[in-house]
Amino acid sequence: MGLNKGSSVALYQQLVDEIKSMISTGKLNEGDRIMTEGELSSSYDVSRITVRKAIEILVEEGILVKKQGIGTFVASKKLTRNMGVFMGFTQNCEANGQKPGTRLLSASLADPAGSDEKTLGLAENDKVIVIRRLRYIDDIPVILEENHFSQKYAFLLGENLERSLYAILNEHGIQTFGGKRRVSVCYATGEEAELLRIEENSAMLFMKDVCMNPQGEVIHSCKSLICPERYELVINTMPDFL
Secondary structure (H helix, E strand, O other): OOOOOOOOOOHHHHHHHHHHHHHHOOOOOOOOEOOOHHHHHHHHOOOHHHHHHHHHHHHHOOOEEEEOOOEEEEOOOOEEEEOOOOOOHHHHHHHOOOOEEEEEEEEEEEOOOOOHHHHHOOOOOOOEEEEEEEEEEOOEEEEEEEEEEEHHHHHHHHOOOOOOHHHHHHHOOOOOOEEEEEEEEEEOOHHHHHHHOOOOOOEEEEEEEEEEOOOOOEEEEEEEEEOHHHEEEEOOOOOOOO
């Protein structure tokens, strides 16, 4: 293997392009460990400084990921979600050219949680519909979510809940419009880690959504535990006219 030292393209950029090509052609796959800096330096006959700069660029672009004391690996393709745009998981996956999947964990009529009464506008003694699901991207578990609906959405319990909830709601004449979102950090319990195939106590994103209809009425709340290695939140701060 070698790079073209007579080219006007910098050697580090040639190495960046070479590694990208190996990933796109399947010579390197998600989760594969790449050669060490020393091995790359020897194989491509370039300095370690050149190798280090190429790897830094690929890590910055999210193509490679460094794991302390283990090595550098091909990163999993992340689902990119624009925080400023209201979009369901299924629609977001399809827009990114990825395959969405859902496993229903449980669906039941239950007593409300502490915040449900205020968030969902419940009356005294009202129950809530609780739907727990595991969401997949290209057959890899990414999100563990728990949706809470008021009793008037009890028809959901008779539906196939491994489909898009928003598609089901739309079929019943219920439009989703937008809502509120809060994001923080949490750590995986043993059960959560097992479902998401990660290590216990791994850092995760915790996202709390409240979805509303066009009239501003709350449809449901959703708590999502997200594996950050497989999911990326983007905030667009550019003005609309740009």
